[in-house]
Amino acid sequence: MPLRTDKNWRHGAVLLDSENTRFALWAPDAKAVNVEVQDGQSLAMVAQNDGWFVLEARCPAGTRYRYKINGDMEVPDPASRAQASDVHSPSVVVDPLSYEWQNTDWQGRPWHEAVIYEVHAGVLGGYAGIEKHLERLAGLGVTAIELMPIAQFPGTRNWGYDGVLPYAPQSTYGTPEELKHLIDAAHGFGLMVILDVVYNHFGPDGNYLGSYAKGFFRSDVSTPWGDAIDFRRREVRDFFIDNALMWLKEYRFDGLRLDAVHAINDSTFLTELAATVHEHIPAPRHVWLNLENEFNQASLLEQGFDAQWNDDGHNTLHVLLTGETDAYYSDFAHQATNKLSRLLSQGFVYQGESTRHGHTRGESSGHLPPSAFVLFLQNHDQIGNRAFGERLSQISHGPALKAATALLLLSPMIPLMFMGDEWAASEPFLFFTDHHGELADAVREGRRGEFADFAAFADEEKREHIPDPNEPATFDACKPAFDAVYLETDIGADHLSWLELYRQLLDIRHREIMPRLEGAQAIDCQELSDGAVSARWSMGDGSLLRIDLNLSEHAVAAPEWHPGSVLFETLPHAAELSRRGTLNPYTAIVSLIATDVSEIQDEQ
Incomplete structure (x- = not known):
């Protein structure tokens, strides 16, 4: 792996002070590179080792510029910090310190x-x-x-x-x-x-x-x-x-x-x-x-x-x-x-x-x-x-x-x-x-061709209806x-x-799951039937989180129930039915068991 040294330039236009900018372009296949500035100036960059071209010039933030390669081809800066409009337009010198941050004490979240x-x-x-x-x-x-x-x-x-x-x-x-x-x-x-x-x-x-x-x-x-x-x-x-x-x-x-x-x-x-x-x-x-x-x-x-x-x-x-x-x-x-x-x-x-x-x-x-x-x-x-x-x-x-x-x-x-x-x-x-142009045609046809492996679009005529x-x-x-x-x-x-369901579930996550998540590890997941499982995790505080899930249309036999707190059930009385041995169709039951997880593991 090549090591980085101080001789490596930072790509792009770097503002040195309020009035001056250093431009650096790695162009090993170019013989000459100029910086074309918005006021009509054409400034020759200096060739360095390993294909670099570098120039320090009086160009404050907001200056628009392009690179001219070998006297004919004008290109944007590949490390442009901003563009005047699209990818083919001039690049713009940016002052990275101009924005005044308000939430300066923010350190992120775990x-x-x-x-x-x-x-x-x-x-x-x-x-x-x-x-x-x-x-x-x-x-x-x-x-x-x-x-x-x-x-x-x-x-x-x-x-x-x-x-x-x-x-x-x-x-x-x-x-x-x-x-x-x-x-x-x-x-x-x-x-x-x-x-x-x-x-x-x-x-x-x-x-x-x-x-x-x-x-x-x-x-x-x-x-x-x-x-x-x-x-x-x-x-x-x-x-x-x-x-x-x-x-x-x-x-x-x-x-x-x-x-x-x-x-x-x-x-x-x-x-x-x-x-x-x-x-x-x-x-x-x-x-x-x-x-x-x-x-x-x-x-x-x-x-x-x-x-x-x-x-x-x-x-x-x-x-x-x-x-x-x-x-x-x-x-x-x-x-x-x-x-x-x-x-x-x-x-x-x-x-x-x-x-x-x-x-x-x-x-x-x-x-x-x-x-x-x-x-x-x-x-x-x-x-x-x-x-x-x-x-x-x-x-x-x-x-x-x-x-x-x-x-x-x-x-x-x-x-x-x-x-x-x-x-x-x-x-x-x-x-x-x-x-x-041709690229738009290629993207449209390529997009439709991606669905040839799907049974519903095996017929090319059906693929014509896929949105452009x-x-x-x-x-x-x-x-x-x-x-x-x-x-x-x-x-x-x-x-x-649906909105109320998300609010309810996220409230439970914040209150019951997040405080216990550090140090959590999976214990096991038991297959109950087609589309139905019971998963258990050891949480960071020593409690056990269990999710019984049945995505099928059939009721299945529920696993043995351990005493605990039911955090959520998709259907009323689903947990009570599960205690009696039945996990209803389309059901999720989430429970938290404050117990010594090692005892649960010993049962396996």
Whole structure:
């Protein structure tokens, strides 16, 4: 692994004082680079060792600039801290100290207190739009909001995973100062703010790196998005590690979620990033690093990363709730109840077993604490990757979904909700972009081609009806009805009953689960019948948490009952019936037993 030294420049435009800026560009394939400033000046950069071009010039904050490569091609700064408009526009010099923080004593929150609410800034009206909902979310019991990626992407509408300028907050969502104001305001309500970052690829439009820094990529390793990023290079590692530090230190985000790290072909980069973050941001400040990782590498969760999004949990519960077994759900169709038992007792379902493609997947995870796994019933992917963006409330049986929601919010795993879950939103979340020309055609056809493995869309003619990601109407359809719901106007009793359920469950989590979560460990999970399990955890204070769950339409024999306090039951008298030996259909019973857990373990 290449070591970082003081000779390595910091990428981009760094304000030295109120009037002067140092520009640094790694362009090993360029012969000459100039900084083109907004007033018409063309300033020659000085070539340094290892492909760097550097210049210190009189350019205050707000200066617009581009780089001119070899006298002809003008490009934005790949480490631009802000863009004048889109990814092809001039970059802007930013003063990172200009914002006056109000909640200066904020140190974050312990990870065991996390209740995560994922949002898309665009459909909520940008950074200021999200800010309008903070008080409501805090009142609901949310403790962290997680922003889908906000790095500058082409056009005005995008999920964020097509970003090409990782340092620049998306300009159509607001200014860097407005983003900081959102984070500051969230801290004032006791909310952590987590950012989804994409370090595994760049988007297809607006990335010029290959023209002057081919060493950023590996032509011998491919990913679903093209050539892999070459993390063997010191300059490449620093580009992304410095980006992580910028979000955490300058913007004061409380954590990062790293997208699809299985597409990063150098795990030493990940461990270096985690180590560097924790070195630069020591206690008492809390900063959290989460992963999305198809490989289920439990070992990374012992090397500086706090948790992983548990797709296994979602996929198993989705099969049990909907009966869908197409495409990737087929890996969870066989013995789904056994898989549910395994994920509740050990974290990952796949811990080295083969998938439908014949590939082994995962590492042993049973030794990890429950808080190492982020559990969700749906997220942006699992809704948006459906052809019509339907939510679980529209494709599953309501009573079963309510039982699964009790599991989500009261288990010792870290719960994540997607915006609108709490009122069973009927608005879809579709895949949307703002591409044009041939790229728009390719994205539209590629999107429809993704569903060829689904029985409902095996016919190409049926796939033609899948919404076009580039149509503005596709984006507009995704805006959730926050105001109507929280003002309780014209939304219907069913939506209000869901909202009350979430409030009730989150109140129980805050009161009974969070104080006991540190030190929690799974004990076991017993299969009762198809779709029904009984899971037990040893909590940090020595008590035992038990969740009896029946997602099926049939009553099943309940396990032996231990005296304890019933925290929640989805149906009246469900616990009393369970004591008599019957667990009703679509039932969740959550109980807390103040006992010596070793006595319970001895019974096994």
